[in-house]
Amino acid sequence: MKYQEFLKRDHFSFEELLAFSYGRLIGDPPEHFDAKLPAPPFLMVDRILLIESDGKKGKIIAEQDIRLDAWYFQCHFHGDPVQPGCLGVDAIWQLLGFFCVWKGSLGTGRALGCGEVAFNGQIRPFNKCVRFEIDVRRYSQLKESGASIVIGDGRIYIDNELIATVGQARTGVFKDIAYKDYPLRSKHSVGGIMER
Secondary structure, eight states: HHHHHHHHSOOOOOHHHHHHTTOOSSSOOOTBBBBOOOOTTOOOOEEEEEEEETEEEEEEEEEEEEOTGGGGEEESSSSOOOOOOHHHHHHHHHHHHHOOOTTTTEEEEEEOOOEEEEEOOOOOTTTTTEEEEEEEEEEOOOTTTOEEEEEEEEEEETTTTEEEEEEEEEEEEEEEOTTTTTTTTTTSSSSSSOOO
8 A cells, every 4th residue: 555545544454454563554655654553463453443533633443353262361361361451451552553653653653651541341252342442632743853642532342332441541653763673782672761
């Protein structure tokens, strides 16, 4: 897919998200286009049904199919399988990072935090489908650094029942932080606080 087509799309299939994870979706990426989604098994989204923007605000609706043999059911917990709630929060961060790149941000995405997280349900092996609905409250590109920040409120549904809310989730996209030469030692091979 061409970069300009990517910027105009309002939905993405699993195949397209998988290609994005491996850096193969965009055939003509601009300079500094380093963003990727996590690859499976950590990719927490199977499809984006809707992604839209109205200025600095927007909306995302996405889904994940539940699989009986999902990796997390094998270890969390033995004899009491449940999807870890933190994976739902990570899905919200993944989608917000994707939103930044879809809005034209260049660089690499990173989760920056969130406000309140509340769970009132769980995801088990015989559930069918998780739906993520995110209201993008604010998207900003910082002129001096080229970074972008997005803040959104997310709701997580399992089989159409609301089971979790994530308030003020924050994700950013930053230039020149990608560790492209893994596993070699280089400028970005050690973590810690990001440069200001």
